[in-house]
Amino acid sequence: EPEVTQTPSHQVTQMGQEVILRCVPISNHLYFYWYRQILGQKVEFLVSFYNNEISEKSEIFDDQFSVERPDGSNFTLKIRSTKLEDSAMYFCASNTGTGNTEAFFGQGTRLTVV
Amino acid sequence: QKEVEQDPGPLSVPEGAIVSLNCTYSNSAFQYFMWYRQYSRKGPELLMYTYSSGNKEDGRFTAQVDKSSKYISLFIRDSQPSDSATYLCAMSSAGSARQLTFGSGTQLTVLP
Numbered sequence: 001e002p003e004v005t006q007t008p009s010h011q012v013t014q015m016g017q018e019v020i021l022r023c024v025p026i027s028n029h030l031y032f033y034w035y036r037q038i039l040g041q042k043v044e045f046l047v048s049f050y051n052n053e054i055s056e057k058s059e060i061f062d063d064q065f066s067v068e069r070p071d072g073s074n075f076t077l078k079i080r081s082t083k084l085e086d087s088a089m090y091f092c093a094s095n096t097g098t099g100n101t102e103a104f105f106g107q108g109t110r111l112t113v114v
Numbered sequence: 115q116k117e118v119e120q121d122p123g124p125l126s127v128p129e130g131a132i133v134s135l136n137c138t139y140s141n142s143a144f145q146y147f148m149w150y151r152q153y154s155r156k157g158p159e160l161l162m163y164t165y166s167s168g169n170k171e172d173g174r175f176t177a178q179v180d181k182s183s184k185y186i187s188l189f190i191r192d193s194q195p196s197d198s199a200t201y202l203c204a205m206s207s208a209g210s211a212r213q214l215t216f217g218s219g220t221q222l223t224v225l226p
Contacts, residue, residue, distance in 0.1 A: 004157075031212055043158065043202065043216040056213050091157050102148070103214060105157040 002026045004106035006092050012112045013082055021077045021109045023092030031097040032075045034067065035105075036060070036088040043091065049075065050097065082113045117141055120203055120217030129226050133190040137203035137217045140184065144205040144215075147179050149188045152200045152219065161201075162188065193224045 005024045013019050025032050034046040047057040049067050064086075066078045075094075079086055089110050093103040120137045127133055135149075145166055150158035162177040164170045164186075170177045176189040186205075190197055203217040 006157075033212070035214075042218050043204075043214075045213045045215070048212040050212075058213070089155070097212075102160055102163045104160060105150075107157045108155070110155070 004092055004094055004104055006090075006106035006109050008109060009107065010110045010112070012114060015084060015113055016081050018078065018080050019082055019111060021079075021090050021092075021111070023075045023077075023106055024073050025075055025092065025094030026104060027073070029094035029096050029104075031055075031095050031103075032067075032069070033093040033103060034077045035091045035093060037091065037108075038085075038088045046077075079111075082111075084113050087111055087113045118203065118205065118215050118217045121220055122218050124221040124223060126223045126225060127193055129193060129195060129224055131193050131224070133193050133197070133222060133224075135188040135190075135201050135203075135220050135222070137186050137205075138184055139186075139205060139215075141205075141207065141215075142181075142184065143207035144184075145181075146206045147177070147186050148204045148214070149175075149177055150202040150204060150216075151197075152202055154200075158202055158204075195224050195226045198223045 007022045032049045037043045045058050047061045048055045068076050089108040091108045092106045095103045118139045147164045149162040152158045164177050167179045167181045174191045178187040200219040200221045202219045204214040
């Protein structure tokens with residue numbers, strides 16, 4: 001069964017450093033997303049991406065964040081100058097975008113900022 | 115008022131019980147409703163997807179949506195210990211169909 005894959009599963013970084021979280025969405029999907037879940041809190045929408053551009057973003061997704069689809073398979077989230085409060089699980093998701101919104105999630109990357 | 119409210123539990127039931135999980139919401143624009151299951155430190159796994167009001171059944175799972183009451187439910191029949199997980203409701207509006215708003219999740223334990 002096709003699935004969304006994310007790497008790494010766990011990333012530890014020092015405050016102020018840049019991190020790149022990587023995702024390979026399901027191959028025939030057209031919409032890609034990043035969500036985050038701070039420990040003990042709700043899953044929160046960050047950004048959606050379609051046709052090589054951002055289609056929606058939340059208030060959380062400020063200038064510190066950027067997304068990119070560098071090739072035909074990968075979808076990345078870059079966090080510049082990480083802060084302690086960026087520590088969370090980051091989930092990538094994708095869907096076909098054709099008339100439904102069933103989003104399929106990856107297993108997540110646990111980001112720890114120290 | 116929170117946009118999506120979900121009883122966090124924890125909810126503990128014996129094996130074989132019928133489980134009822136619920137969410138209420140305030141945004142009348144929500145039209146797409148989903149239930150996800152999340153095991154500890156894993157990604158949300160899609161269980162059920164419904165559009166607008168009505169019922170949908172898939173095996174032991176039934177999802178109900180009552181838009182007039184802004185209330186959605188997930189029923190699990192013949193619950194199994196493997197159903198122990200956190201259940202998340204999620205929803206989105208037609209105008210922003212790509213952006214899911216999640217509930218806080220209900221932690222369920224099914225005791226053997």
